Every structure is written in C-alpha cells, then in structure tokens.
Amino acid sequence: MKNNTNWSIDTAHSEIAFKVKHMMISTVTGHFEDFQATAKTNGDDFNNAILEFSAKTASINTKNKDRDTHLKSDDFFNSEKFPEMTFVSKSFNGDTLVGDLTIRDVTKEITLDAELNGIAVDPYGQTKAGFDMTGNINRKDFNLTWSAVTEAGSIVVSDKVKLVLDVQFIKQS
Structure with a gap:
C-alpha cells in the first residue's frame, strides 16, 4: 500500500496531556505546549497510517512553576540533555496505535x-481529522525515576502515567 497523503497536526486544536496520581489521592494534569506531529495515509484512510510525533520536554506545563522546574531537571526529563521526546508509529488499525516512544535515552x-472522531472540511476548505488517544506508561521504564514518600507512607508521584492525546490533523494539499 502506498502512503500518499500528508497530514500535519493542528496545534491550535490539539492537546498532548498526561495525568499522574499525586500522593495517591489526587491527579495532576500536565501538557506539552511545544509539539509537532505528522501523518502519512493512503487517501483519507488512517488504517496503516504512519504517525510521527515530537515534543520539547522543556515546554511541560502543570500550572505550577516549581513542579515544572523539577520535571525539567535530571530527576525527570533532563530537558537540557534530552530536549525532545519522540514517538514513531509501527502500526495503526484505526482502534490501536502501536509505536516506539523515546523519552530521555530510552x-x-x-x-x-485510538478513536477517530471523524473527518470533516472546515469553513476554510481544509480537510481535518480528529482523534482521541489514550494509554498508560510506567515512567520508571523511561528513567523518570525520582521518588519520595510522605511521612504517612504515601508515594508522592505514581509510577503509572496516563497519556491523553486529543489531536486534529490538517490534510496537506
């Protein structure tokens, strides 16, 4: 099958977010503000699409400056040494997206x-495709290993991280 249609992410209508339990009682949500993604498809059919994604780790935003600074440090992303995280798809069947995620050097x-919400033409004549994607990773698999325990014995940051991607692609002419 020949991939012949190129799509680029519509960053104004997309969000790359993560959720992680804090002290096992509440959930902290963060997102990356600087990211890019492309898709190559056979026409408008996203089955077997090739998707590539990258985000600047220093663009992390959890609405808490001290926490963001900590996340950019070597305890987590080490944004200075590893400025980007990347994802390259291996397979996509419309329901499941499988690929290689690289964070730090792992x-x-x-x-x-993955759920295709639909493909539509906007008022400006651009064809757009919208997806909701979710999954879970263990942050320690990617050397995001910082850990602490409260006086009561609660883990401060869960190992399990939920990924929540709401993305819209624009078909390139």
Missing part, C-alpha cells in the same frame, strides 16, 4: 487506544 514500544 525507547520502548507503547500501545495507545
């Missing part, structure tokens, strides 16, 4: 549940 295969 690459692991991950699986995301």
